[in-house]
Amino acid sequence: MWGPEGLDEVEAELLGPPEELTGRDVLELGAGAAQCSRWLAAQGARPVALDISHRQLQHALRIGGPFPLVCADAGALPFADGSFDLACSAYGALPFVADPRLVLREVRRVLRPGGRLVFSVTHPIRWAFPDEPGPEGLSVSASYFDRTPYVEQDDEGRAVYVEHHRTLGDRVRDVVASGFRLVDLVEPEWPAWNTSEWGGWSPLRGNLIPGTAVFVCVRD
């Protein structure tokens, strides 16, 4: 699943035709509980689920799956050059790092020539709107161009959640400057069947503004 709209890989085929996933080495970045790796393994691929959070990987381990879990920073991948055919990420790692080019260059390094990276992030336009599912989430309240990170702190003032905003143009330049060719930028539309409301996500907002941006990149 690429995002809260509900676009799934069976429908989108952004990693290529499902029958061609068999035997492919796939790196999942910011895997969380490794839902994508579990699906990829079921298609016959050979995923590796990577996340910086040990706690998230404990959930992945509890749910289980026939693939390795790796606890590491996406900006310092513990793999040899050219280890993977594909890399993917559903809202993992990239929105949370100050230097996304570091991550993208690392992914390029571990991909084989012709390899593909597909990653989804919150659509940058959402940065300008309050994260509310109702009408209050439809009025611009902040500058789209303000790259100051969103930070939540604990009682001691330590950052416990950080999100880094990049404009759509920033993301395109990050991809290209890191040595990828951008072959598609998918903005999933909110489907009629999806009636769920979750956090700032809702049919009301989903029908009016995009919520997810999915970048399809090739390492030539």
Ligand SMILES: C[S@@+](CC[C@H](N)C(=O)[O-])C[C@H]1O[C@@H](n2cnc3c(N)ncnc32)[C@H](O)[C@@H]1O
């Ligand atoms: C919003 S969750 C998405 C999880 C999963 N892909 C999903 O679809 O449910 C973001 C994940 O990225 C991970 N993450 C954040 N920064 C990271 C980094 N620098 N390297 C690797 N993983 C990171 C977080 O620990 C978290 O599990």
